[in-house]
Amino acid sequence: MTLKTLSSYNPRRSPRQRRSAATVDVILEATIQVLLSTGTSQLTTTRVAERAGVSVGSLYQYFPNKQALFFALNDHYLDHLAGRIEKVCETLQGAPYTQMVQGVISEYINIKTERYDVTCALYRAAAEIDVSDIVESMCRRIEVASEGMLASASDAKFQNLSSLNVTLLNVLFGTVRTFFDRNRPELLNNQLQEQLIIMFCTYLNRAKLP
Amino acid sequence: MTLKTLSSYNPRRSPRQRRSAATVDVILEATIQVLLSTGTSQLTTTRVAERAGVSVGSLYQYFPNKQALFFALNDHYLDHLAGRIEKVCETLQGAPYTQMVQGVISEYINIKTERYDVTCALYRAAAEIDVSDIVESMCRRIEVASEGMLASASDAKFQNLSSLNVTLLNVLFGTVRTFFDRNRPELLNNQLQEQLIIMFCTYLNRAKLP
DNA sequence: ACCTGAACACCGTTCAAGT
DNA sequence: ACCTGAACACCGTTCAAGT
Numbered sequence: 415m416t417l418k419t420l421s422s423y424n425p426r427r428s429p430r431q432r433r434s435a436a437t438v439d440v441i442l443e444a445t446i447q448v449l450l451s452t453g454t455s456q457l458t459t460t461r462v463a464e465r466a467g468v469s470v471g472s473l474y475q476y477f478p479n480k481q482a483l484f485f486a487l488n489d490h491y492l493d494h495l496a497g498r499i500e501k502v503c504e505t506l507q508g509a510p511y512t513q514m515v516q517g518v519i520s521e522y523i524n525i526k527t528e529r530y531d532v533t534c535a536l537y538r539a540a541a542e543i544d545v546s547d548i549v550e551s552m553c554r555r556i557e558v559a560s561e562g563m564l565a566s567a568s569d570a571k572f573q574n575l576s577s578l579n580v581t582l583l584n585v586l587f588g589t590v591r592t593f594f595d596r597n598r599p600e601l602l603n604n605q606l607q608e609q610l611i612i613m614f615c616t617y618l619n620r621a622k623l624p
Numbered sequence: 625m626t627l628k629t630l631s632s633y634n635p636r637r638s639p640r641q642r643r644s645a646a647t648v649d650v651i652l653e654a655t656i657q658v659l660l661s662t663g664t665s666q667l668t669t670t671r672v673a674e675r676a677g678v679s680v681g682s683l684y685q686y687f688p689n690k691q692a693l694f695f696a697l698n699d700h701y702l703d704h705l706a707g708r709i710e711k712v713c714e715t716l717q718g719a720p721y722t723q724m725v726q727g728v729i730s731e732y733i734n735i736k737t738e739r740y741d742v743t744c745a746l747y748r749a750a751a752e753i754d755v756s757d758i759v760e761s762m763c764r765r766i767e768v769a770s771e772g773m774l775a776s777a778s779d780a781k782f783q784n785l786s787s788l789n790v791t792l793l794n795v796l797f798g799t800v801r802t803f804f805d806r807n808r809p810e811l812l813n814n815q816l817q818e819q820l821i822i823m824f825c826t827y828l829n830r831a832k833l834p
Numbered sequence: 835a836c837c838t839g840a841a842c843a844c845c846g847t848t849c850a851a852g853t
Numbered sequence: 854a855c856c857t858g859a860a861c862a863c864c865g866t867t868c869a870a871g872t
Binding site: 678679680681682685 | 836837838839
Binding site: 538542544546549553578588592595596606609613616 | 691
């Protein structure tokens with residue numbers, strides 16, 4: 415998350431200075447509610463403020479513009495996402511690599527599907543702003559965690575691990591994303607997970623060092 | 625593309641009735657220009673009409689609302705995309721399967737990157753409307769073409785071809801999409817194409833019938 | 835028959851007035 | 854010091870008036 419990006423979406427008033435961290439959370443929660451009930455195009459700062467029980471003026475004290483709401487939402491979400499994947503990678507240190515593949519794939523799909531509508535709403539919101547920087551930083555965190563994990567596999571060492579790892583993660587992120595674009599959550603089922611696991615394992619197996 | 629979806633974005637006046645097919649094209653071309661020069665959030669129906677050299681009123685004669693512009697743009701684009709992939713699949717009938725994999729992957733990436741900024745603009749525009757139906761119909765066309773192609777491979781028959789094919793295409797669509805989200809076109813390079821080809825081929829190889 | 839663009843309703847954002 | 858919400862500028866969309 416670079417300063418350049420932050421500058422446009424940066425909160426006016428830092429909530430840490432006062433007790434108003436709660437207000438910020440209330441506003442963000444209200445944003446999600448409005449997103450879920452009316453969709454991105456119908457989302458109005460007035461409506462969000464109303465739902466949050468504050469005045470529009472107050473909302474604009476904490477968020478410089480409407481996009482800042484979307485930015486904060488995605489920022490929190492991506493941070494949460496990266497944190498959970500990091501945790502899984504930690505847990506799987508030293509395991510056989512097939513277990514690692516399985517663990518990361520299923521955790522990632524779980525996170526995205528456990529609140530399917532929220533994920534959809536966040537994707538919609540993300541499209542209205544430039545999220546490339548926060549997406550990039552989330553990707554980096556996961557790349558580091560995942561590469562560290564794979565390097566510790568109990569049953570294999572890999573050639574070009576860094577490049578393999580990046581490819582696998584991009585495939586995972588992208589494939590899951592596709593099902594949200596197609597609005598076909600039912601395809602994110604066990605069968606797809608199984609196929610991805612097979613694909614990832616055979617791909618890794620091919621690069622195993624003797 | 626279902627009737628339900630069409631109803632909201634359907635042109636008011638069918639351009640085939642009069643010489644105004646040109647007007648529709650001019651408006652759509654103007655929409656792309658405005659998207660490229662000012663971005664989605666700054667795009668105004670007035671600005672589009674201005675750029676197209678028609679009045680706002682005229683624009684609304686052909687497009688019932690702003691979203692209809694985005695819908696028409698994506699509809700044309702996805703149709704073009706599916707058409708080109710179908711053609712490649714046709715050309716590759718009876719080839720060895722590794723050539724098929726290579727041909728489809730590189731053509732898909734070519735289409736998406738040959739006008740990178742337009743692709744980005746279309747993704748942005750797509751996020752403001754419900755494109756799941758036209759995306760779905762594009763996916764179906766490509767699935768059919770690709771499955772037919774793979775079934776004709778000169779050097780292999782596959783177990784569960786239909787399921788393999790769907791998985792591979794979703795992975796391809798998704799992986800490419802990821803690089804647009806991350807805004808890192810330089811990663812869509814030959815190395816990634818190579819890795820995807822390897823991954824797809826080993827995945828297919830594993831399912832080869834004796 | 836078709837085009838035009840002023841007019842309307844609504845939304846993002848501000849800032850003078852309140853406490 | 855901070856909140857409020859009327860007010861302003863602007864945008865999507867319409868429709869009475871033109872040709």
